[in-house]
Amino acid sequence: MKNMIYAEGVHKYYDTGEVKVHALRGLNLSVKDGEMVAIIGPSGAGKTTLMNCLSGLDTISDGKIWLDGKNLVNMSDKEKTRMRAQKMGFIFQFYNLLPVLTAVENVEVPLLLSGKSKDARRRAEKALNIVGLGHRYDHRPSALSGGERQRVTIARALVNEPDIIWADEPTGDLDSKTSERILDILVKLNEMIGHTMVLITHERDIAERADRILYMENGVIKKRLK
Amino acid sequence: MMLALIGLLVLFVIFILVDAYRYKVLFKIGVRNILRRKGNTIIVIMGLMVATAIISSSLSVGDTMDSMVEDEIYEEWHLTDVIIYNVTAEGDYIPMPYRTYNHMKSGIMEIVENVEDVCGEIHGHLPIFNPETALVRPNALFIGMDFNESDAFGNFYVNGEVYEPALGDMEIFIDERLSNELDANKGDYLWLINPEQGDYLNLTVKEVIDNSGRAAFGGPSKIIMNLEDAQMALAIPDQINFVRVASIGDVHEGALYSDQIASDIDELVIQVNPAYRSLGVGESKNQILETYRQDMSLFTDLFFIFGTFSIVAGIILAINIFVMLGEERKSEMGMARAVGMKRISLQRTFSYEGLVYAIAASIVGIFVGIGVTYTIFYLLEDVFVNVGGGSSLLDYFTVKIESMIIAFGAGFILTMGTIYFSVRRISNLNIVRAIRDIPEPPLSKTSSKFFYMALLTLVFGGMATMMGMRNEMLAPALTGTSLLIIGTGMIFRRWIGDRISFTVVGVFLLLWWLLPLQRYGIFVGYEGGLPIFILSGLFIVTAGVLIVMLNGEIITNLIEKVFSSEKSFKAVVVSAISHPIKERFRTGMTIFIFALIIFAITVMGMIVGIFDTNMALIIEEQSGGYEIFGVTMMGVSIDNIHELIENETATPNLSMDYFNHIDTAYSDSVDIYGSSDGSLAIGIDENFVDNSTFGMASYLEEYDSARDVWNAVLEPNSPYVITNAPGLGGGGMMGGGAASQVGAGESVGAGIDDELELGSIITFINRDGEAVEKTVIGFMEQNLIQGFFMSKETAENDFGITSTTVFFFNVREEYDPDDIARIINQEFFEYGLQTIVVDTIIRDALSAAFMFFDLFQGYMALGLVIGIAGLGVISLRAAHERRMEIGIMRAVGFERNMIRYSFLIENSFITIVGILLGTVFGIAIGWLLWNSLFNPMGWEFTIPWFSIISIGIIAYGAMLLTAMPSANKASKVSAAEALRFD
Amino acid sequence: MKNMIQVEEVHKYYDIGSVKVHALRGLDFTVKKGEKVAVMGPSGCGKTTLLNCLSSLDDISEGKVSIAGRNIMEMSDDEKTEMRALEMGFVFQFYNLLPVLTAVENVELPLLLAGRAKNARTRAEKALKIVGLGNRMDHRPSALSGGERQRVTIARAIVNEPNIIWADEPTGDLDTVTSQKIMDILDILNEKIGHTMVLVTHEREIAERAERIVHMESGVIKREEFME
Known part of the structure; x- marks a missing residue:
């Protein structure tokens, strides 16, 4: 099976105020197509930075990254943005949804942005049904619970049938029962649909649900835990 | 008063500084926050300084205008402090015998305190003509004085140098303006015409003098001559008609004595001896200054009122910025509260910061305001010079320290008020939410604070409404009722929610302010005014904003539908x-x-x-369809103007080709029973009625049309007259302008009592002393010519008026009325005909x-x-x-x-x-x-x-x-x- | 030993938008004087809310909270504020320091706010030396690294010799190495000074440094673990 994600010798520096942080220190990583990988590690290890760089949201200072055979470093911002709209799904810990749009409008967004507006509404409704929120189409995020919001986010993440889904602490803000349910959905969908998934977490229980667990510390992948 | 304000401000700042000393760390935090983000600080100051800038600008506009007017008055009056004269209804000066004047003079010198000297003069307006250039000024001011009588009234100047006057017989001085108008120079001959006598004086220009010093009185374009020559010009030998009094003070100080001198002269000298009554005390220097000051202050007030909108904008901006600053710092403020900062202390840090902003903003505001005024004057300089009559406001640009202090104080207070309000909003934060940066929950429906605010609004509204109704004033009445509407909405929101209650409030407010309430019998006859303009803006816009903001989803839905493709x-x-x-x-x-x-x-x-x-x-x-109005002086009659115009010899430069038609009217002054002011009787004929298009503002119901009203006036033995509409009259919308065009002291017609109504019967006293009653059946819309319009026949039979002194020229389209008017002036100067181009x-x-x-x-x-x-x-x-x-x-x-x-x-x-x-x-x-x-x-x-x-x-x-x-x-x-x- | 902190049947409700959250559900909790307790649990279990309520930053909806024998619900806002200034120290994950004050000014702040200005500066300098920042006293927070900022925060938390130190994810924003250093400092201080400490964290390694770990879930205490 081919590599969906391949990173080699990745370095990333950034500034916070007067201090310069060497966040990624020569990191190497590969993820196969359809695999669900968890990246675990203590706070400050650089997990979020890694995901931002791999997904094209951020640029790297040195090294190589290929997504589905395409060299990310050579792409323009516009190309990367388009790629995100068409081929990726994102789930963050919070602030996922645009507060001024309803659930179904939020889910539609990637389709509208990649020019596939024709069936957008229908596909969005279908996605919401899959995550069990068919009755909450017209609710704004403020009227949904934390778990429901994450489910809407998941629906949005897969509405455009992405190649890669990036999830950064997707259950971080939820209680344990809801966390379980969310993870169940994520795992089931991964099996059903077969997209590649990179899941970042600091909790071992959650990481255990993935196919493979990578331990990250101080800007590099230290070891494989599973 | 000024000192008190300064003292207060200084005390306030000292108080704050002492307070700051007690709370050093809070002061430190407050001040350092200012320096945090330079960009923010600048914007905050810009927003806060608007109030001060507007006030300072309005005040400096006022000060400049004050200064201009004052300077002009001081310059014109010079050392004269009180003037004594009297005028007829047409604006001619009433003369008195020289001997009587002399008695009055010694009386004044003896009895009245602070008087330095008195002098008697002849003032008049007559046409002056340059035979060489054929240029004429139909209405030139001439002053005849006895140069030896007194030297207390100042010097004469030529090119800025003191000039000793030495006029021989028939020699005159003219000023530069007149010299230019007539193209006359030293040594030229000028004819001073008396139309009534049909005679003129042949005068030699001895010198062209400056219009300053003793010569300045009466304005530019004047003639100064010997007393005897002037008396001859008016055919009133051995009389004077104008008296000047100088106080012991100089040009400026004199104003201080002028009121006292004027009232003393009136009480002790004039009232006491009936012989002096033909003259009366005209004005005192101080009186004139005061009158102009009042007029100017009206102007400044207007500026300020229109600036109010900008002040409101500035305050809202400042509040917005402050609240934003607060939100930016929410987390650290929450942390400060956590480690032990009391709510009041938090408010203090903001207040100190605010104080510095307020001081800086107020100071900046002063200078910005001055800059704004200067810019406005600069940009409008052309317009001022052309329309305002010659002086550039920039020359008089004045900034008074007192005004700037007032601006600072007022702006400072406004700013501190704004800051106080904003600080209260900011500091009421919940610590936990602040640290986590979670937004505040909205005011709950059952919040008791809100309820009290609603009650307060209702109370204020009720009070204002009652006050408005009792005094029959629209401003408080409308404001009060609006507040009542708002307060009711605030109370009901508890049960029916924000959206419905305030949308209804908004709709009600709109209806209240936009519908013509008077038609429904509400607030009929209440006094309105400029504040209504501002209040209407505030309430209507508030209503509109409420409606839009609360129903925003409707708009977004609409837009979504539009963009759905x-x-x-x-x-x-x-x-x-x-x-x-x-x-x-x-x-x-x-x-x-x-x-x-x-x-x-x-x-x-x-x-x-x-x-x-x-x-x-x-x-x-x-x-009325006429391009030019003409009036002769001194009641001189031109009985055959049409023939004269046709006559090549008489009027070589005019011909009837220039006109469609010319209509004439009789006029003379008449006395009205029970009124000290007289008025003008104007006798018109059929031609006038046929040709003119003067509209009627109103007329008695029994007539079907304006035409019928005129016809009624034209009937034989008609008891009817038409006059100008009152209210807008008495000088009229344009009346002031016309009067000043014709010449100071003269008016085409006198003002009329405001209580005049349709159907009123006016009792005139004709020159035989008989009472003549006429009924007013119509009000004309025009106000350039004011008086009582009757038929020529009535004028002749009932009042004995036969002089044709008023002329209506309808100029053919292809000719420029201004040109024609000038030619008419020239051709008819010997009659003293003056023209107005409407x-x-x-x-x-x-x-x-x-x-x-x-x-x-x-x-x-x-x-x-x-x-x-x-x-x-x-x-x-x-x-x-x-x-x-x-x-x-x-x-x-x-x-x-x-x-x-x-x-x-x-x-x-x-x-x-x-x-x-x-x-x-x-x-x-x-x-x-x-x-x-x-x-x-x-x-x-x-x-x-x-x-x-x-x-x-x-x-x-x-x-x-x-x-x-x-x-x-x-x-x-x-x-x-x-x-x-x- | 006396109970420094005593919590009985505490309930806490709050709103997020139109959703009402029952964050604490009849919680009982005690902490002895000088004890070092860690509170762990998944996100949303209520541990941060518990900390906020105990430290008087937030009000409870029902129940009773006593600090050093006093019922804090009967205290006025100003009384609670003063209590915090004189008897408590706070170390949070971010936004700890006022950006316009230098390190030493930040540290002396609680003393100044409580009106104890007399030796404030000296005590602040001493506290900074203890955490190893004697040479950074006049630096503003923006000139300090994350770890240094937390150390200043700790200095501030101890400058008033508090009875209780409240820490909520004190190392959450730091890298692994610095985190360890910060925890070391906290441990040393806790030994030397003997204050009571309540530490909220989601990281096991951090929690294990406490004497007792309290596991929370869905607004109640599920179980307790005793270390050593």
Whole structure:
């Protein structure tokens, strides 16, 4: 099976105020197509930075990254943005949804942005049904619970049938029962649909649900835990 | 008083500093916060300084005008402090025998204190003609004086040097203006014509003197001559008709004594001896100064009132900025509260910061205000010089220290008030939410604080309404009732929610202010005025903003439907618009500022537009179809003007070819029983009635048309007269202008009692002493010629008036009335015929008014600039606040450009709503004004689309400029950075 | 030993938008004087809310909270503020320091706010030396690294010799190495000074340094673990 994600010798520096942080220190990583990988590690290890760089949201200072055979470093911002709209799904810990749009409008967004507006509404409704929120189409995020919001986010993440889904602490803000349910959905969908998934977490229980667990510390992948 | 204010301010600052010393760390935090973000600090100061700037600007406008007027008065009066004279109804000076004058003089010198000297003169207006150039001034002021009588009244000057006057017989001085008008120089001959006598004096110009010093009195274009020569000119030998009194003080000090001298002369000298009654005390220097000061202060007040809108804008901007600052610092404030800072202490830190802002802003404001005034005068210099009659306001530009201190004090207090209000809002935070940066929950429906506010509103509303009703004043009545409406809404929201109750409040307010209440019997006959304009703006715009903000979803739904085709853009548009709809308070305030100012500018534009459009109509009304009016002096009759004009020899430069027709009227002054002022009787004929198009403001019901009314007046033995409409009359809208054109001291007709009604019977006393009763059956609209219009026959039979002294010229279209008028003056100077060109006078008067409207609009545009800057600031803050959201948007696939457009669209939405609201309401009020004031006069309604649309486009363009930085910043948000720290 | 902190049947409700959250559900809790307790649990279990309520930053909806024998619900806002200034120290994950004050000014702040200005500066300098920042006293927070900022925060938390130190994810924003250093400092201080400490964290390694770990879930205490 081919590599969906391949990173080699990745370095990333950034500034916070007067201090310069060497966040990624020569990191190497590969993820196969359809695999669900968890990246675990203590706070400050650089997990979020890694995901931002791999997904094209951020640029790297040195090294190589290929997504589905395409060299990310050579792409323009516009190309990367388009790629995100068409081929990726994102789930963050919070602030996922645009507060001024309803659930179904939020889910539609990637389709509208990649020019596939024709069936957008229908596909969005279908996605919401899959995550069990068919009755909450017209609710704004403020009227949904934390778990429901994450489910809407998941629906949005897969509405455009992405190649890669990036999830950064997707259950971080939820209680344990809801966390379980969310993870169940994520795992089931991964099996059903077969997209590649990179899941970042600091909790071992959650990481255990993935196919493979990578331990990250101080800007590099230290070891494989599973 | 000034010292008290300064003292208070100093005390206040000292108090704060002492307080700060006690709370050093709080003061430290407050002050250092100012230096944190230079950009923010500058914007805060800019917003806060507006109040001071407007006040300082208005005051310096007032001071400058004061200074100009004062200087001019001092210059004209020079060492003269009191003048004594009397005039007839036509404005001629009444003479008294020299001997009587002499008695009066010694009486004054003996009895009245502080008098230095007295002198007697002859003042008059007669045509002056240069036989060589054929140039004439139909109405030149000449002053005859006894050069040996007194030297207490100042010197004469030629080219700035003191000049010793030595006039021989028939020698005169003229000033530079007259010299230019007549093209006459030293050594030339001039003819001073007495039309009544049909005679003239052949005078030699001894010297062209400066119009200053003793010669300045009476204004430019004058002749100074020997007393005897002047007496001869008027055929009143051995008499004088004008007395001057000088006090012991100099030019400026004299004003201080002038009132006392004037009243003493009146009481002790004039009233005591009936022989002096023919003269009366005219004015004192101080009186004149006071009168002009009052007029000027009206003007300053107007500036200030129009600046109020800008002040409101500035205050709202300042509040917005402060609240934003507070939100920015919420987390650290929460932490400070956690480690032990009391709520009051937190307020203190903000107050200290605010104090520094207030002081800085007030100082900056003073200078900005001065700059604004200077700029306005500079830009309008041309207009002032042309219309205002020669002096440039820039020369008199004055800044008084007292005014600046007042501006500082008032601005400072306003600023501190604004800061206090903002600080209270900020510091009421819940610590936990602050640290976590969670937004505050909205005021709950059952909040008791809100309930008390509602009650307070109701109480104030009730009080204001009662006060308005008792005193029959619209301003408090309308304000009070509006507050009652609002207060009721505030109470009901507890049960029916924000949206319904305040939408209803909004609708009610709109109806209340836009419907013609008087028609429904509400507040009939109440006194209105300029404050109504401002209040209407405030309440109507508030209502509009309430309705829009509370029902925003309807708008977003509409827009969604519009954009449903272009889907990827739809995401951008919908998200862009939903933001301002959600942030109600912020958005509402911004829309309010825009709408309010555009409202005010639009209303003014409407008024100017209506006048402009109806200019032709106005001129038509005032002119009756005649281009030129003519009046002879001294009751000199031209019985055969048509023949004279046809006659080549008599009037070589005129011919009847220039005219369509010329109509004539008799006129003379008449006394009215029970009135000390007389009036003018004007006898007209059929030609006049046939040819003229003078409209009637109103007439008795039994007549079917204006024509019938005139015919009734023309009937034999008619007991009827027509006069000018009262109210607008007494000088009239244009009356003042006409009078001053004709010449100081002369008027075409005297003013009329305001209590005049249709059907009133006026009792005249004719020159035989008989009482003549006439009934007023109609009111004319025009006011250039004022008096009682009757038939020539009535004038002759009942009043013995037969002199043809009033002329109506209808000039053929191809000729310029101004040119023709000049020729008429020249050809008929020996009759003392003066002309008014109706079109010119009215246009001049209107353009002066338009100029002031422009000024006021400029003042208010300042506020618009502030509002737009404010929007830019808020937008910048939003770009920062929403960086997480922007990060997610970028992650999910929004391109940088789309984010930029999203911000621009959001700001566009706010601006467009504000502009639309302001424009629509402005047009509505403009229509209401037209409907109640101008429609009855038959004026046409018009909307000045070009200027309205221009203003909208310019405002929108300015917004784009100021929103660009924030849109760019938003587009540059790095998703990674934003999402890196949760 | 006396109970420094005593919590009985505490309930806490709050609103997020239109959703009402029952964050604490009849919780009982005690901490002895000088004890070092860690509170762990998944996100949303209520541990931060518990900390906020105990430290008087937030009000409870029902129940009773006593600090050093006093019922804090009967205290006025100003009384609670003064109590915090004189008897408590706070170390949070971010936004700890006022950006316009230098390190030493930040540290002396609680003393100044409580009106104890007399030796404030000296005590602040001493506290900074203890955490190893004697040479950074006049630096503003923006000139300090994350770890240094937390150390200043700790210095501030001890400058008033508090009875209780409240720490909420004190190392959440730091890298692994610095985190360890910060925890070391806290441990040393706790030994030397003997204050009571309540530490909220989601990281096991951090929690294990306490004497007792309290596991929370869904607004109640599920179980307790005793270390050593």
